[in-house]
Every structure is written in structure tokens, then in C-alpha cells.
Amino acid sequence: MTSQFYTTPIYYVNAKPHLGHAYTSIAADVATRFKKMQGCDTFFLTGTDEHGDKIVQAAEKENTSPKAYADKISQLFQDVLPLLNIENDYFIRTTNPDHIQVVQSILSTIHDRGDIYFSSYEGLYCYGCERFYQDRELVDGKCPDHGTEPATIKESNYFFKMSKYQDWLVNHIQSNPDFIRPKQYKTEILSFLKQPLEDLCISRPKTRLTWGITLPFDQDYVTYVWFDALVNYISALGYPDGQRFKTFWPGTRHFVAKDIIKPHGIYWPIMLKAAGLPIYNGLNVHGFWNVQGSKMSKSIGNVTDPVEVTAEFGVDAFRYFLMREMVFGLDANFTEDAIVARINSDLANDLGNLFSRVLSMNMRYFKGQVKGTDPELDGQLSLESAAASAIDAYTAAMENCRFHQALAAVWEFVSAMNKYIDTQEPWAMAKDETRTRELSSVLYQLMEGLRTVAGLIFPVMPQTSKKMVTALGLSLTDKGGFCLEKIRAWGQVPCGITLSKPCILFPRVAVKKEAAAPVDRPFKPALKEEITLEDFSKIDLRTGRVLSAEPVKNSSKLLKLQVDLGAQTRQVIAGIAKTYSPEDVVGKEVIVVANLKEAKLMGEVSQGMILAASRKKDLILSGFDDAVLPGNPVK
Ligand code: MSP
Numbered sequence: 001m002t003s004q005f006y007t008t009p010i011y012y013v014n015a016k017p018h019l020g021h022a023y024t025s026i027a028a029d030v031a032t033r034f035k036k037m038q039g040c041d042t043f044f045l046t047g048t049d050e051h052g053d054k055i056v057q058a059a060e061k062e063n064t065s066p067k068a069y070a071d072k073i074s075q076l077f078q079d080v081l082p083l084l085n086i087e088n089d090y091f092i093r094t095t096n097p098d099h100i101q102v103v104q105s106i107l108s109t110i111h112d113r114g115d116i117y118f119s120s121y122e123g124l125y126c127y128g129c130e131r132f133y134q135d136r137e138l139v140d141g142k143c144p145d146h147g148t149e150p151a152t153i154k155e156s157n158y159f160f161k162m163s164k165y166q167d168w169l170v171n172h173i174q175s176n177p178d179f180i181r182p183k184q185y186k187t188e189i190l191s192f193l194k195q196p197l198e199d200l201c202i203s204r205p206k207t208r209l210t211w212g213i214t215l216p217f218d219q220d221y222v223t224y225v226w227f228d229a230l231v232n233y234i235s236a237l238g239y240p241d242g243q244r245f246k247t248f249w250p251g252t253r254h255f256v257a258k259d260i261i262k263p264h265g266i267y268w269p270i271m272l273k274a275a276g277l278p279i280y281n282g283l284n285v286h287g288f289w290n291v292q293g294s295k296m297s298k299s300i301g302n303v304t305d306p307v308e309v310t311a312e313f314g315v316d317a318f319r320y321f322l323m324r325e326m327v328f329g330l331d332a333n334f335t336e337d338a339i340v341a342r343i344n345s346d347l348a349n350d351l352g353n354l355f356s357r358v359l360s361m362n363m364r365y366f367k368g369q370v371k372g373t374d375p376e377l378d379g380q381l382s383l384e385s386a387a388a389s390a391i392d393a394y395t396a397a398m399e400n401c402r403f404h405q406a407l408a409a410v411w412e413f414v415s416a417m418n419k420y421i422d423t424q425e426p427w428a429m430a431k432d433e434t435r436t437r438e439l440s441s442v443l444y445q446l447m448e449g450l451r452t453v454a455g456l457i458f459p460v461m462p463q464t465s466k467k468m469v470t471a472l473g474l475s476l477t478d479k480g481g482f483c484l485e486k487i488r489a490w491g492q493v494p495c496g497i498t499l500s501k502p503c504i505l506f507p508r509v510a511v512k513k514e515a516a517a518p519v520d521r522p523f524k525p526a527l528k529e530e531i532t533l534e535d536f537s538k539i540d541l542r543t544g545r546v547l548s549a550e551p552v553k554n555s556s557k558l559l560k561l562q563v564d565l566g567a568q569t570r571q572v573i574a575g576i577a578k579t580y581s582p583e584d585v586v587g588k589e590v591i592v593v594a595n596l597k598e599a600k601l602m603g604e605v606s607q608g609m610i611l612a613a614s615r616k617k618d619l620i621l622s623g624f625d626d627a628v629l630p631g632n633p634v635k
Contacts (some may be wrong), residue, residue: 047092566631
């Protein structure tokens with residue numbers, strides 16, 4: 001397999017990292033990790049763009065020099081990477097001396113080849129974008145990004161003959177279908193290229209701006225910041241002689257958002273062509289994250305800090321949300337409700353429950369020992385082909401940056417496994433000694449399914465993936481766990497080993513409710529007659545732990561529980577079967593009415609009652625915030 005080079009834009013150091021930067025970097029990290037799983041040699045680059053007016057202005061506001069300011073903000077971008085679990089191979093800064101040298105050498109080459117000329121120019125200049133605009137690019141005479149009227153500037157400057165390469169570029173884009181993806185952005189670039197392309201002003205006189213790279217052929221000018229910035233993609237690889245350039249440049253995939261497709265889809269390929277270099281492989285363009293329905297902006301106060309979100313919800317949950325929620329190429333909306341909903345439903349409910357259900361059953365029925373599968377039963381019980389279909393759908397989607405689809409394919413398999421448990425009813429097998437082989441086969445199939453899921457989610461949720469793999473008794477040093485072809489091989493969970501009690505993969509997140517003004521309304525159902533403290537003290541509530549549970553015959557509502565009350569074990573019949581399956585409640589700490597007179601329910605003796613809250617038709621067991629010993633009074 002070829003070597004692959006993945007890049008993010010290099011971010012301006014005029015503001016600290018936000019959600020949008022985090023998304024591109026995570027998407028590129030996910031794509032890189034996926035390629036590694038396919039066995040590719042990869043190089044992943046990110047960094048900071050540190051020259052130009054924007055930085056000078058930001059530094060001035062803080063009364064500091066551009067370099068000191070750039071050092072500070074660049075460090076923030078570097079610090080955020082490990083927090084987001086981004087594994088970059090290099091971090092480039094455009095103020096690095098070796099980058100500066102490469103920019104100057106590319107400028108000299110293009111100049112020597114006759115594609116840079118000096119001319120006087122009058123044009124409309126947006127200081128925010130640091131570039132000249134053509135009339136037709138403006139919206140109501142204003143910069144489309146900044147909403148401000150550009151200034152008319154007359155200057156003598158150096159120009160890059162982009163127009164000369166217009167036909168070549170159109171042809172290149174048309175004959176390389178994957179050059180710009182998704183398709184709508186390719187269409188956008190091609191439609192822009194229907195108009196004559198103007199030459200690009202690539203210098204700024206030092207009388208106006210000194211914070212930049214001096215032109216090698218005129219000391220009175222600095223390089224236009226975009227010409228400087230784009231070159232980072234090759235200077236970081238050690239162009240021209242570095243081995244990395246030779247190895248990785250042919251397999252380059254850039255990741256950017258839609259705001260910077262013109263520099264990447266037009267200037268950059270033409271710069272490469274003019275310098276006599278091979279053109280990059282592909283440009284992957286995504287949409288914008290809005291927050292609470294609006295574009296992120298300081299004035300609205302909705303600029304979302306990825307460090308804060310990660311601290312609140314965990315890095316894997318954040319990465320999962322970003323990759324699952326955004327359709328690559330389209331805009332998406334970030335809200336706290338949306339991330340909480342995804343965590344509670346996809347992660348805690350679907351995946352987390354499946355993981356703990358399977359490993360808890362194995363703990364209960366086989367004391368944690370992996371018994372393996374019965375080859376005779378394999379045909380009927382195997383989940384292998386469902387897993388293979390999930391791997392195929394996942395791979396096809398990942399290849400096309402359709403991260404949301406890849407994850408949907410994995411979750412379809414997770415749902416299929418949850419359904420498999422419901423239809424196989426392992427708890428019924430456990431009650432019948434003649435079905436032990438069936439039971440161990442079902443559990444083994446599920447463990448293999450979980451192993452497959454753990455491997456597939458690795459690029460998006462590396463921590464969770466590792467937790468799952470370890471819990472399944474597989475060694476992390478065995479790289480096979482994260483090699484796509486090896487994930488496919490069925491039967492890797494080692495038979496005979498004993499697994500420990502499963503950890504909770506994703507705790508549910510409490511849904512924050514807006515505090516409503518307190519209004520007294522009548523209780524539903526109506527409150528019972530008032531009692532005194534003395535009346536209440538007659539009820540003896542104790543802590544208990546459910547030791548075992550099984551359905552009560554002929555009842556769809558009742559479960560028969562054996563509850564440890566410290567001094568005694570009690571049998572309690574509880575009306576919770578509609579909400580909980582037996583394996584859900586084993587091990588739970590509950591509150592028991594311990595001095596309730598013995599009663600019979602559906603022919604079964606009940607020696608107490610456990611407390612539960614009603615929620616519509618469900619009953620939800622009450623529990624404790626922390627571990628308690630059975631038999632302690634509850635007051
Ligand atoms: N310095 C240039 C890039 C030079 S690359 C040779 C630049 N920097 S930037 O700090 O403005 O970063 C722009 C990039 O940040 C976008 O292309 C995208 O990757 C990311 N995002 C910034 N805001 C975003 C959203 N609201 N949503 C998604 N990504 C966004 O442009």
C-alpha cells in the first residue's frame with residue numbers, strides 16, 4: 001500500500017483553537033488512523049500560520065510583538081492536540097527558518113521560470129482577508145466573509161501568472177474525479193473557473209507590512225500570507241531533498257473547510273505546477289459547524305472551546321459526536337442537547353449496554369471464563385457474516401470521508417447484536433443444563449462481535465476501543481487488533497481465559513433542564529393522607545444487593561429476585577420485568593422495605609419490597625450514589 005500524507009489547514013494564530021479547528025484536525029486524524037489500520041505508512045501534519053496583517057493587529061491589541069504573540073497562540077494549538085487525542089507526526093510553524101527558506105526557494109523558481117512579474121495595480125483590498133477582491137466576488141459591494149467594504153488600494157506589486165494555467169487546471173480537475181471531494185465543491189471550483197482567472201498579487205510592500213517572508217528577488221517586499229502558508233505542506237516534508245517529501249508527497253490528502261477552497265483548489269495546484277512539482281492527490285472539503293444554529297462569533301458569544309467540551313463529556317464522546325453528527329461536506333449544528341442525546345443513546349445505551357450485558361452474562365454464567373463456540377452450532381448462531389457486512393460498509397464509507405455513514409454501519413451491527421441477545425434469550429439457556437454449549441456459543445459470538453466493533457471504532461474512539469479490547473482479554477501489544485484485515489478474522493478472543501467484571505464504557509449524562517419558575521400544581525396521583533415521623537419510622541428500609549434474578553412463570557411483569565440483606569437473603573417479587581431483564585438487575589444495589597409482612601404474588605413468596613420510581617409504564621429502581629454494604633438502614 002502506498003504512503004499517505006494527511007494535512008489540516010495551518011491555523012491563524014490570531015485566536016485560540018475552537019470547535020471548527022478541532023473538527024478538521026479530528027477528521028484528518030480519523031482518516032489517518034483508518035489508513036494506518038489498512039496497513040499504510042502515514043504522515044499527519046498540522047500547524048500554525050503566523051505571518052500577515054491579522055497577526056500584527058492581534059499582537060498590537062495585546063501590546064506585544066507579532067513573534068511573541070504567535071509563540072503564545074501557537075503553543076495553545078499544540079497543547080490542544082493531545083487533549084483531543086490527535087496523533088500528528090509534525091507541527092509546522094510558518095516562522096520556522098526552514099519553512100522560510102523553502103518559501104523563498106519556490107518563489108525564486110517560479111520567478112526564474114518567468115511566472116512572476118512586477119506591475120502596478122489598483123484594486124479592492126479587504127484587510128480582514130488580506131487579499132484583493134474582484135468586483136464579482138463581493139456581496140453588495142462588501143467582503144463576503146467580513147461584511148466590510150474593501151478599501152481601494154493602488155500599489156506596485158509582484159504578480160503570479162495564474163491565468164496562464166487556467167485551462168490546465170480545469171483539465172486536471174476534470175480528469176481526476178477525486179481531486180476535490182465531495183462533488184459539490186468540485187462543481188463550485190469549476191464554475192468559478194468558467195470566468196477568466198486573474199493573476200494573483202503575491203507581495204506586500206514593506207512600507208505597509210513587514211511581518212512576513214522577504215521576497216528573495218526584492219528586499220522591499222514580503223510574501224503574501226497565502227503564498228507563504230500553502231508552501232507549508234511541502235516544507236514540512238523536508239522539500240526538496242528530504243526523504244519524507246519523496247515518500248509522502250505522492251499520497252497527499254488535504255483536509256479543509258469550505259471557507260478556504262479557492263486557495264487550496266486554485267492557487268495551490270497552480271503554484272505546484274508553475275514550480276514544476278507534482279500536484280497533490282486530493283482535497284477533502286467539509287462544511288461549517290454552527291453553534292446553537294448560528295455562525296460562531298465572538299459577538300454572539302457562541303465560540304465553542306473544544307477543551308471545555310472534552311473536559312465535560314470526555315474526548316472519545318466528543319470525537320464520536322463530531323464524526324457521527326456532521327455529514328462531511330455539509331454544515332452541522334452543535335448544541336449541548338445534541339451531544340448529550342448522542343452520548344446517552346448511541347454510546348451509553350446501545351454500545352455501553354451491549355458491552356456490559358455480554359461481559360456480565362459471561363461473568364454470571366461462566367464466572368468470567370471464555371468457553372468458546374461449539375463448531376456444530378456455529379452455522380445457526382454465527383454473527384460472522386453480519387460483522388463482515390459491517391466491515392465492508394464501514395470501509396467503503398471511510399474511504400470516502402463519509403465518517404457518519406461508517407459509524408452508522410457499525411451501530412447497525414451493534415443494534416443487531418442487541419436484538420440477537422433478545423431473540424436468543426441466553427438467560428433461558430442458562431437455566432437448562434443441556435443448553436450450556438449453546439449459551440457459551442452465543443456469548444462467544446457476541447464477544448467476537450464486540451471485538452470487531454472495538455477495532456472499527458478505533459480511529460474515532462481510540463480510548464474506548466482499547467478499553468474494550470483489553471476487557472476481551474486481547475493484548476494491546478498485538479497490533480493485529482487494529483489492522484483492518486485482521487479485525488475480519490473471526491475467533492480471536494482467547495478461549496479458556498477468565499475476563500474481569502466489565503467497566504462502564506460511557507456513563508449516562510444527566511440532561512440539564514432549564515430551571516422553571518416554581519409553580520405549585522396538584523400531585524398526580526393525588527398525595528396520600530399525611531403521616532407523622534413516628535408513622536414513617538415504622539417502615540424499616542434497608543440496603544440490599546440483588547444476587548440473582550429470573551422471570552416469574554406466567555407473568556410478564558414480575559421478576560423473582562434473591563436479595564442480599566447482609567444478615568439474610570430474601571426472596572423479593574418485584575414488578576419490574578417490563579423495564580429490566582434479569583441480567584440487568586443482578587449486582588444492583590437497591591432499597592428494600594425489610595419489615596413488610598410476607599405475601600404471595602403469582603404463587604411466589606415475597607419477603608419484602610424494593611423501591612422504584614414510576615416513569616410512564618416503566619418502573620425505575622432507586623439506588624445509591626456510592627457503594628454501600630447490604631443490610632444498612634436507609635433513613
Ligand atoms: N491560515 C489559513 C489556512 C492556511 S492553510 C495553508 C486559515 N486559518 S483559519 O484559522 O482561519 O482556519 C480555517 C480552517 O479552520 C477551516 O478551513 C476549517 O478547517 C477550520 N474551521 C474554522 N471554523 C470552522 C467552523 N465553524 N466549522 C468547521 N471548520 C472550521 O484559514
